[in-house]
Amino acid sequence: MSLFRRNRASGPGLRPELGDAELGRVRRQLKSPGLPGQNAIQVDQVERLLRETGPDWDRRGHRFAVLAETAAPSSLARNWRLRRAQNADALIFEAWVELVRGRFAGRMDDARAAADNCYTAADLAPEDPTPWVVLLGILRVMRADSRELIAVWHEVAERDQWNREAHLQMLRYLSPEECGSRSAQLNFVDTVRSSAPPTAPTAGVELTALVDEHARTTAGGGVEALLVRRQWTHNRAVNALDTALHGWSRLGGLQHAAAAADLNLLAFALIQSGRVGESGGTFRLIDNAVTAWPWSLIGDPLQEFTYWQSRATA
Structure with a gap:
Protein backbone atom coordinates (compact mmCIF):
# COMPACT_ATOMS: atom_id res chain seq x y z
CA MET A 1 0.00 0.00 0.00
CA SER A 2 0.95 3.65 -0.13
CA LEU A 3 3.60 5.09 2.12
CA PHE A 4 1.55 8.26 2.53
CA ARG A 5 0.07 8.96 5.96
CA ARG A 6 -3.24 7.24 6.69
CA ASN A 7 -6.29 8.11 8.77
CA ARG A 8 -6.84 4.97 10.82
CA ALA A 9 -8.26 6.70 13.91
CA SER A 10 -10.98 8.65 12.13
CA GLY A 11 -13.07 5.68 10.97
CA PRO A 12 -14.39 4.89 7.48
CA GLY A 13 -14.95 7.88 5.21
CA LEU A 14 -15.16 8.85 1.54
CA ARG A 15 -11.60 10.06 0.97
CA PRO A 16 -10.82 10.34 -2.74
CA GLU A 17 -7.21 11.25 -1.88
CA LEU A 18 -6.72 7.60 -0.76
CA GLY A 19 -4.04 8.25 1.84
CA ASP A 20 -2.22 11.07 0.03
CA ALA A 21 -2.18 13.51 2.94
CA GLU A 22 -1.01 16.54 0.93
CA LEU A 23 -3.65 15.93 -1.71
CA GLY A 24 -6.28 15.62 1.02
CA ARG A 25 -5.21 18.93 2.55
CA VAL A 26 -5.46 20.80 -0.77
CA ARG A 27 -8.76 19.11 -1.59
CA ARG A 28 -10.23 20.34 1.70
CA GLN A 29 -8.98 23.84 0.92
CA LEU A 30 -10.76 23.76 -2.43
CA LYS A 31 -14.01 22.77 -0.73
CA SER A 32 -13.80 25.48 1.94
CA SER A 195 1.14 -8.54 -20.56
CA ALA A 196 0.96 -6.32 -17.45
CA PRO A 197 2.85 -7.07 -14.22
CA PRO A 198 0.34 -8.46 -11.67
CA THR A 199 0.68 -5.48 -9.30
CA ALA A 200 0.93 -2.73 -11.94
CA PRO A 201 -1.50 0.21 -11.72
CA THR A 202 -3.66 -1.75 -14.19
CA ALA A 203 -4.15 -4.59 -11.65
CA GLY A 204 -7.85 -3.78 -11.16
CA VAL A 205 -8.89 -3.85 -14.82
CA GLU A 206 -10.22 -7.41 -14.82
CA LEU A 207 -12.12 -7.02 -11.54
CA THR A 208 -13.57 -3.75 -12.85
CA ALA A 209 -14.89 -5.58 -15.90
CA LEU A 210 -16.39 -8.31 -13.69
CA VAL A 211 -18.08 -5.79 -11.38
CA ASP A 212 -19.38 -3.90 -14.43
CA GLU A 213 -20.88 -7.18 -15.69
CA HIS A 214 -22.39 -7.80 -12.26
CA ALA A 215 -23.97 -4.31 -12.31
CA ARG A 216 -25.19 -4.80 -15.89
CA THR A 217 -26.91 -8.09 -15.00
CA THR A 218 -28.46 -6.65 -11.84
CA ALA A 219 -29.79 -3.62 -13.71
CA GLY A 220 -31.36 -5.90 -16.33
CA GLY A 221 -33.67 -7.45 -13.73
CA GLY A 222 -35.47 -10.75 -14.11
CA VAL A 223 -34.21 -14.20 -13.22
CA GLU A 224 -30.63 -13.39 -14.24
CA ALA A 225 -30.52 -10.57 -11.70
CA LEU A 226 -31.75 -12.89 -8.97
CA LEU A 227 -29.03 -15.39 -9.83
CA VAL A 228 -26.27 -12.81 -10.37
CA ARG A 229 -24.02 -14.42 -7.75
CA ARG A 230 -23.55 -17.34 -10.12
CA GLN A 231 -21.36 -15.08 -12.28
CA TRP A 232 -18.76 -15.19 -9.53
CA THR A 233 -18.55 -18.99 -9.70
CA HIS A 234 -17.30 -19.00 -13.30
CA ASN A 235 -13.62 -19.87 -13.78
CA ARG A 236 -12.68 -16.39 -14.99
CA ALA A 237 -14.16 -14.71 -11.91
CA VAL A 238 -12.81 -17.28 -9.44
CA ASN A 239 -9.32 -17.05 -10.92
CA ALA A 240 -9.39 -13.24 -10.89
CA LEU A 241 -10.43 -13.15 -7.23
CA ASP A 242 -7.87 -15.77 -6.22
CA THR A 243 -5.10 -13.92 -8.05
CA ALA A 244 -6.02 -10.63 -6.40
CA LEU A 245 -6.28 -12.22 -2.95
CA HIS A 246 -2.83 -13.75 -3.20
CA GLY A 247 -1.16 -10.77 -4.88
CA TRP A 248 -2.88 -7.71 -3.42
CA SER A 249 -4.08 -8.52 0.08
CA ARG A 250 -0.76 -8.30 1.79
CA LEU A 251 1.36 -5.35 2.86
CA GLY A 252 3.32 -4.13 -0.16
CA GLY A 253 1.15 -6.00 -2.66
CA LEU A 254 -0.06 -2.86 -4.42
CA GLN A 255 1.94 0.36 -4.49
CA HIS A 256 0.23 2.62 -7.02
CA ALA A 257 -1.57 5.81 -6.00
CA ALA A 258 -5.08 4.37 -6.32
CA ALA A 259 -4.26 1.05 -4.63
CA ALA A 260 -6.96 1.60 -2.00
CA ALA A 261 -9.55 2.00 -4.77
CA ASP A 262 -8.61 -1.40 -6.19
CA LEU A 263 -8.75 -2.93 -2.71
CA ASN A 264 -12.28 -1.50 -2.30
CA LEU A 265 -13.08 -3.21 -5.60
CA LEU A 266 -11.67 -6.52 -4.36
CA ALA A 267 -13.56 -6.33 -1.05
CA PHE A 268 -16.80 -5.60 -2.90
CA ALA A 269 -16.26 -8.48 -5.33
CA LEU A 270 -15.51 -10.90 -2.49
CA ILE A 271 -18.73 -9.85 -0.73
CA GLN A 272 -20.79 -10.29 -3.90
CA SER A 273 -19.28 -13.72 -4.52
CA GLY A 274 -20.18 -14.86 -1.00
CA ARG A 275 -16.55 -15.00 0.17
CA VAL A 276 -17.07 -12.67 3.14
CA GLY A 277 -14.79 -14.64 5.41
CA GLU A 278 -11.86 -14.17 3.02
CA SER A 279 -12.27 -10.40 2.76
CA GLY A 280 -11.11 -9.42 6.27
CA GLY A 281 -7.49 -8.85 5.29
CA THR A 282 -8.55 -6.70 2.35
CA PHE A 283 -10.76 -4.51 4.56
CA ARG A 284 -7.84 -4.03 6.96
CA LEU A 285 -5.55 -2.91 4.15
CA ILE A 286 -8.16 -0.45 2.86
CA ASP A 287 -7.62 1.38 6.14
CA ASN A 288 -11.00 3.21 6.13
CA ALA A 289 -10.40 4.98 2.78
CA VAL A 290 -13.81 4.22 1.23
CA THR A 291 -14.52 4.78 -2.46
CA ALA A 292 -18.05 5.62 -3.57
CA TRP A 293 -17.89 3.10 -6.42
CA PRO A 294 -18.54 0.19 -6.37
CA TRP A 295 -20.32 0.31 -2.98
CA SER A 296 -22.90 2.72 -4.42
CA LEU A 297 -24.13 -0.17 -6.60
CA ILE A 298 -25.79 -1.74 -3.55
CA GLY A 299 -26.71 1.29 -1.43
CA ASP A 300 -25.14 4.11 0.54
CA PRO A 301 -21.36 3.59 0.14
CA LEU A 302 -20.38 4.34 3.73
CA GLN A 303 -23.19 2.30 5.24
CA GLU A 304 -22.50 -0.69 2.98
CA PHE A 305 -18.75 -0.55 3.55
CA THR A 306 -19.10 -0.24 7.31
CA TYR A 307 -21.60 -3.10 7.52
CA TRP A 308 -19.50 -5.52 5.51
CA GLN A 309 -16.25 -4.40 7.13
CA SER A 310 -17.67 -5.19 10.55
CA ARG A 311 -18.85 -8.62 9.39
CA ALA A 312 -15.59 -9.46 7.65
CA THR A 313 -13.31 -8.41 10.47
CA ALA A 314 -15.39 -9.68 13.41
Whole structure:
Protein backbone atom coordinates (compact mmCIF):
# COMPACT_ATOMS: atom_id res chain seq x y z
CA MET A 1 0.00 0.00 0.00
CA SER A 2 0.95 3.65 -0.13
CA LEU A 3 3.60 5.09 2.12
CA PHE A 4 1.55 8.26 2.53
CA ARG A 5 0.07 8.96 5.96
CA ARG A 6 -3.24 7.24 6.69
CA ASN A 7 -6.29 8.11 8.77
CA ARG A 8 -6.84 4.97 10.82
CA ALA A 9 -8.26 6.70 13.91
CA SER A 10 -10.98 8.65 12.13
CA GLY A 11 -13.07 5.68 10.97
CA PRO A 12 -14.39 4.89 7.48
CA GLY A 13 -14.95 7.88 5.21
CA LEU A 14 -15.16 8.85 1.54
CA ARG A 15 -11.60 10.06 0.97
CA PRO A 16 -10.82 10.34 -2.74
CA GLU A 17 -7.21 11.25 -1.88
CA LEU A 18 -6.72 7.60 -0.76
CA GLY A 19 -4.04 8.25 1.84
CA ASP A 20 -2.22 11.07 0.03
CA ALA A 21 -2.18 13.51 2.94
CA GLU A 22 -1.01 16.54 0.93
CA LEU A 23 -3.65 15.93 -1.71
CA GLY A 24 -6.28 15.62 1.02
CA ARG A 25 -5.21 18.93 2.55
CA VAL A 26 -5.46 20.80 -0.77
CA ARG A 27 -8.76 19.11 -1.59
CA ARG A 28 -10.23 20.34 1.70
CA GLN A 29 -8.98 23.84 0.92
CA LEU A 30 -10.76 23.76 -2.43
CA LYS A 31 -14.01 22.77 -0.73
CA SER A 32 -13.80 25.48 1.94
CA PRO A 33 -15.99 28.64 1.70
CA GLY A 34 -14.51 31.33 -0.52
CA LEU A 35 -12.73 34.32 1.01
CA PRO A 36 -11.28 37.44 -0.65
CA GLY A 37 -8.17 36.35 -2.53
CA GLN A 38 -8.89 32.69 -1.82
CA ASN A 39 -9.03 31.71 -5.49
CA ALA A 40 -5.46 32.85 -6.17
CA ILE A 41 -4.24 30.94 -3.12
CA GLN A 42 -6.05 27.81 -4.28
CA VAL A 43 -4.53 28.09 -7.75
CA ASP A 44 -1.06 28.33 -6.20
CA GLN A 45 -1.75 25.28 -4.00
CA VAL A 46 -2.96 23.15 -6.90
CA GLU A 47 -0.08 24.26 -9.11
CA ARG A 48 2.49 23.42 -6.44
CA LEU A 49 0.95 20.05 -5.60
CA LEU A 50 0.97 18.90 -9.21
CA ARG A 51 4.46 20.25 -9.86
CA GLU A 52 5.81 18.32 -6.85
CA THR A 53 4.92 14.96 -8.41
CA GLY A 54 7.56 15.43 -11.11
CA PRO A 55 7.59 12.51 -13.57
CA ASP A 56 5.68 10.17 -11.23
CA TRP A 57 2.91 9.82 -13.81
CA ASP A 58 0.82 7.51 -11.64
CA ARG A 59 0.76 9.85 -8.63
CA ARG A 60 0.34 12.84 -10.93
CA GLY A 61 -2.68 11.33 -12.67
CA HIS A 62 -4.30 10.48 -9.34
CA ARG A 63 -3.86 14.03 -8.08
CA PHE A 64 -5.18 15.54 -11.29
CA ALA A 65 -8.27 13.30 -11.17
CA VAL A 66 -9.13 14.09 -7.54
CA LEU A 67 -8.52 17.83 -7.84
CA ALA A 68 -10.45 18.13 -11.11
CA GLU A 69 -13.43 16.37 -9.55
CA THR A 70 -13.27 18.73 -6.56
CA ALA A 71 -12.86 21.90 -8.64
CA ALA A 72 -15.53 21.08 -11.25
CA PRO A 73 -18.29 23.20 -9.61
CA SER A 74 -16.02 26.27 -9.44
CA SER A 75 -14.20 28.64 -11.81
CA LEU A 76 -10.79 27.65 -10.46
CA ALA A 77 -9.62 25.83 -13.59
CA ARG A 78 -10.55 28.68 -15.92
CA ASN A 79 -8.90 31.25 -13.64
CA TRP A 80 -5.70 29.23 -13.52
CA ARG A 81 -5.59 28.86 -17.30
CA LEU A 82 -6.17 32.61 -17.75
CA ARG A 83 -3.28 33.33 -15.37
CA ARG A 84 -0.96 30.77 -16.97
CA ALA A 85 -1.97 30.50 -20.62
CA GLN A 86 1.23 28.63 -21.54
CA ASN A 87 1.37 26.40 -18.48
CA ALA A 88 0.82 22.76 -19.45
CA ASP A 89 -0.65 21.84 -16.06
CA ALA A 90 -3.17 24.68 -16.22
CA LEU A 91 -4.29 23.57 -19.69
CA ILE A 92 -4.56 19.92 -18.64
CA PHE A 93 -6.46 20.86 -15.50
CA GLU A 94 -9.07 22.92 -17.33
CA ALA A 95 -9.53 20.10 -19.87
CA TRP A 96 -9.91 17.53 -17.07
CA VAL A 97 -12.45 19.70 -15.26
CA GLU A 98 -14.43 19.99 -18.50
CA LEU A 99 -14.21 16.21 -18.84
CA VAL A 100 -15.61 15.74 -15.32
CA ARG A 101 -18.51 18.05 -16.17
CA GLY A 102 -19.06 16.23 -19.47
CA ARG A 103 -19.22 12.83 -17.79
CA PHE A 104 -21.82 14.14 -15.38
CA ALA A 105 -23.94 15.75 -18.12
CA GLY A 106 -23.44 13.04 -20.72
CA ARG A 107 -22.09 15.57 -23.19
CA MET A 108 -19.43 18.29 -23.35
CA ASP A 109 -20.34 21.90 -24.12
CA ASP A 110 -17.10 22.53 -26.02
CA ALA A 111 -15.18 19.31 -26.50
CA ARG A 112 -13.02 20.86 -29.22
CA ALA A 113 -11.70 23.58 -26.88
CA ALA A 114 -10.89 20.97 -24.22
CA ALA A 115 -9.15 18.81 -26.81
CA ASP A 116 -7.16 21.82 -28.04
CA ASN A 117 -5.98 22.41 -24.47
CA CYS A 118 -4.72 18.81 -24.42
CA TYR A 119 -2.86 19.14 -27.72
CA THR A 120 -1.25 22.39 -26.62
CA ALA A 121 -0.23 20.86 -23.29
CA ALA A 122 1.22 17.85 -25.13
CA ASP A 123 3.36 20.23 -27.22
CA LEU A 124 4.54 22.04 -24.07
CA ALA A 125 5.29 18.82 -22.17
CA PRO A 126 5.93 16.13 -24.80
CA GLU A 127 7.05 13.48 -22.29
CA ASP A 128 3.89 13.72 -20.16
CA PRO A 129 1.13 11.13 -20.81
CA THR A 130 -1.48 13.16 -18.90
CA PRO A 131 -2.75 15.35 -21.80
CA TRP A 132 -3.30 12.20 -23.84
CA VAL A 133 -5.09 10.50 -20.94
CA VAL A 134 -7.54 13.41 -20.71
CA LEU A 135 -7.97 13.45 -24.48
CA LEU A 136 -8.84 9.75 -24.35
CA GLY A 137 -11.59 10.55 -21.84
CA ILE A 138 -12.90 13.38 -24.02
CA LEU A 139 -13.08 11.11 -27.07
CA ARG A 140 -14.92 8.53 -24.98
CA VAL A 141 -17.59 11.07 -23.96
CA MET A 142 -17.88 12.06 -27.64
CA ARG A 143 -18.27 8.38 -28.67
CA ALA A 144 -15.49 9.01 -31.17
CA ASP A 145 -14.49 6.56 -33.88
CA SER A 146 -12.29 3.75 -32.54
CA ARG A 147 -9.44 4.61 -34.92
CA GLU A 148 -9.15 8.08 -33.40
CA LEU A 149 -9.31 6.66 -29.89
CA ILE A 150 -6.67 3.99 -30.56
CA ALA A 151 -4.27 6.59 -31.95
CA VAL A 152 -4.50 8.52 -28.67
CA TRP A 153 -4.26 5.26 -26.70
CA HIS A 154 -0.88 4.59 -28.34
CA GLU A 155 0.33 8.07 -27.34
CA VAL A 156 -0.43 7.25 -23.70
CA ALA A 157 1.15 3.81 -23.87
CA GLU A 158 4.37 5.17 -25.35
CA ARG A 159 4.79 7.41 -22.30
CA ASP A 160 3.24 5.31 -19.50
CA GLN A 161 2.58 1.72 -20.52
CA TRP A 162 0.44 0.72 -17.51
CA ASN A 163 -1.47 3.95 -16.99
CA ARG A 164 -4.46 3.09 -14.81
CA GLU A 165 -6.85 5.84 -15.90
CA ALA A 166 -6.22 5.21 -19.60
CA HIS A 167 -6.88 1.49 -19.23
CA LEU A 168 -10.15 2.13 -17.39
CA GLN A 169 -11.22 4.62 -20.08
CA MET A 170 -10.56 2.01 -22.78
CA LEU A 171 -12.37 -0.69 -20.81
CA ARG A 172 -15.52 1.43 -20.52
CA TYR A 173 -15.31 2.60 -24.16
CA LEU A 174 -15.29 -1.05 -25.24
CA SER A 175 -18.34 -1.89 -23.11
CA PRO A 176 -21.73 -2.85 -24.57
CA GLU A 177 -23.17 0.35 -23.09
CA GLU A 178 -20.78 2.51 -25.11
CA CYS A 179 -18.99 1.64 -28.35
CA GLY A 180 -18.09 -2.01 -27.95
CA SER A 181 -19.36 -5.36 -26.76
CA ARG A 182 -18.82 -7.87 -23.99
CA SER A 183 -16.40 -9.83 -26.19
CA ALA A 184 -14.42 -6.67 -26.99
CA GLN A 185 -14.10 -5.96 -23.27
CA LEU A 186 -13.00 -9.52 -22.52
CA ASN A 187 -10.39 -9.43 -25.30
CA PHE A 188 -9.01 -6.21 -23.87
CA VAL A 189 -8.92 -7.70 -20.37
CA ASP A 190 -7.11 -10.80 -21.65
CA THR A 191 -4.49 -8.63 -23.37
CA VAL A 192 -3.87 -6.61 -20.21
CA ARG A 193 -3.74 -9.70 -17.99
CA SER A 194 -1.25 -11.48 -20.23
CA SER A 195 1.14 -8.54 -20.56
CA ALA A 196 0.96 -6.32 -17.45
CA PRO A 197 2.85 -7.07 -14.22
CA PRO A 198 0.34 -8.46 -11.67
CA THR A 199 0.68 -5.48 -9.30
CA ALA A 200 0.93 -2.73 -11.94
CA PRO A 201 -1.50 0.21 -11.72
CA THR A 202 -3.66 -1.75 -14.19
CA ALA A 203 -4.15 -4.59 -11.65
CA GLY A 204 -7.85 -3.78 -11.16
CA VAL A 205 -8.89 -3.85 -14.82
CA GLU A 206 -10.22 -7.41 -14.82
CA LEU A 207 -12.12 -7.02 -11.54
CA THR A 208 -13.57 -3.75 -12.85
CA ALA A 209 -14.89 -5.58 -15.90
CA LEU A 210 -16.39 -8.31 -13.69
CA VAL A 211 -18.08 -5.79 -11.38
CA ASP A 212 -19.38 -3.90 -14.43
CA GLU A 213 -20.88 -7.18 -15.69
CA HIS A 214 -22.39 -7.80 -12.26
CA ALA A 215 -23.97 -4.31 -12.31
CA ARG A 216 -25.19 -4.80 -15.89
CA THR A 217 -26.91 -8.09 -15.00
CA THR A 218 -28.46 -6.65 -11.84
CA ALA A 219 -29.79 -3.62 -13.71
CA GLY A 220 -31.36 -5.90 -16.33
CA GLY A 221 -33.67 -7.45 -13.73
CA GLY A 222 -35.47 -10.75 -14.11
CA VAL A 223 -34.21 -14.20 -13.22
CA GLU A 224 -30.63 -13.39 -14.24
CA ALA A 225 -30.52 -10.57 -11.70
CA LEU A 226 -31.75 -12.89 -8.97
CA LEU A 227 -29.03 -15.39 -9.83
CA VAL A 228 -26.27 -12.81 -10.37
CA ARG A 229 -24.02 -14.42 -7.75
CA ARG A 230 -23.55 -17.34 -10.12
CA GLN A 231 -21.36 -15.08 -12.28
CA TRP A 232 -18.76 -15.19 -9.53
CA THR A 233 -18.55 -18.99 -9.70
CA HIS A 234 -17.30 -19.00 -13.30
CA ASN A 235 -13.62 -19.87 -13.78
CA ARG A 236 -12.68 -16.39 -14.99
CA ALA A 237 -14.16 -14.71 -11.91
CA VAL A 238 -12.81 -17.28 -9.44
CA ASN A 239 -9.32 -17.05 -10.92
CA ALA A 240 -9.39 -13.24 -10.89
CA LEU A 241 -10.43 -13.15 -7.23
CA ASP A 242 -7.87 -15.77 -6.22
CA THR A 243 -5.10 -13.92 -8.05
CA ALA A 244 -6.02 -10.63 -6.40
CA LEU A 245 -6.28 -12.22 -2.95
CA HIS A 246 -2.83 -13.75 -3.20
CA GLY A 247 -1.16 -10.77 -4.88
CA TRP A 248 -2.88 -7.71 -3.42
CA SER A 249 -4.08 -8.52 0.08
CA ARG A 250 -0.76 -8.30 1.79
CA LEU A 251 1.36 -5.35 2.86
CA GLY A 252 3.32 -4.13 -0.16
CA GLY A 253 1.15 -6.00 -2.66
CA LEU A 254 -0.06 -2.86 -4.42
CA GLN A 255 1.94 0.36 -4.49
CA HIS A 256 0.23 2.62 -7.02
CA ALA A 257 -1.57 5.81 -6.00
CA ALA A 258 -5.08 4.37 -6.32
CA ALA A 259 -4.26 1.05 -4.63
CA ALA A 260 -6.96 1.60 -2.00
CA ALA A 261 -9.55 2.00 -4.77
CA ASP A 262 -8.61 -1.40 -6.19
CA LEU A 263 -8.75 -2.93 -2.71
CA ASN A 264 -12.28 -1.50 -2.30
CA LEU A 265 -13.08 -3.21 -5.60
CA LEU A 266 -11.67 -6.52 -4.36
CA ALA A 267 -13.56 -6.33 -1.05
CA PHE A 268 -16.80 -5.60 -2.90
CA ALA A 269 -16.26 -8.48 -5.33
CA LEU A 270 -15.51 -10.90 -2.49
CA ILE A 271 -18.73 -9.85 -0.73
CA GLN A 272 -20.79 -10.29 -3.90
CA SER A 273 -19.28 -13.72 -4.52
CA GLY A 274 -20.18 -14.86 -1.00
CA ARG A 275 -16.55 -15.00 0.17
CA VAL A 276 -17.07 -12.67 3.14
CA GLY A 277 -14.79 -14.64 5.41
CA GLU A 278 -11.86 -14.17 3.02
CA SER A 279 -12.27 -10.40 2.76
CA GLY A 280 -11.11 -9.42 6.27
CA GLY A 281 -7.49 -8.85 5.29
CA THR A 282 -8.55 -6.70 2.35
CA PHE A 283 -10.76 -4.51 4.56
CA ARG A 284 -7.84 -4.03 6.96
CA LEU A 285 -5.55 -2.91 4.15
CA ILE A 286 -8.16 -0.45 2.86
CA ASP A 287 -7.62 1.38 6.14
CA ASN A 288 -11.00 3.21 6.13
CA ALA A 289 -10.40 4.98 2.78
CA VAL A 290 -13.81 4.22 1.23
CA THR A 291 -14.52 4.78 -2.46
CA ALA A 292 -18.05 5.62 -3.57
CA TRP A 293 -17.89 3.10 -6.42
CA PRO A 294 -18.54 0.19 -6.37
CA TRP A 295 -20.32 0.31 -2.98
CA SER A 296 -22.90 2.72 -4.42
CA LEU A 297 -24.13 -0.17 -6.60
CA ILE A 298 -25.79 -1.74 -3.55
CA GLY A 299 -26.71 1.29 -1.43
CA ASP A 300 -25.14 4.11 0.54
CA PRO A 301 -21.36 3.59 0.14
CA LEU A 302 -20.38 4.34 3.73
CA GLN A 303 -23.19 2.30 5.24
CA GLU A 304 -22.50 -0.69 2.98
CA PHE A 305 -18.75 -0.55 3.55
CA THR A 306 -19.10 -0.24 7.31
CA TYR A 307 -21.60 -3.10 7.52
CA TRP A 308 -19.50 -5.52 5.51
CA GLN A 309 -16.25 -4.40 7.13
CA SER A 310 -17.67 -5.19 10.55
CA ARG A 311 -18.85 -8.62 9.39
CA ALA A 312 -15.59 -9.46 7.65
CA THR A 313 -13.31 -8.41 10.47
CA ALA A 314 -15.39 -9.68 13.41
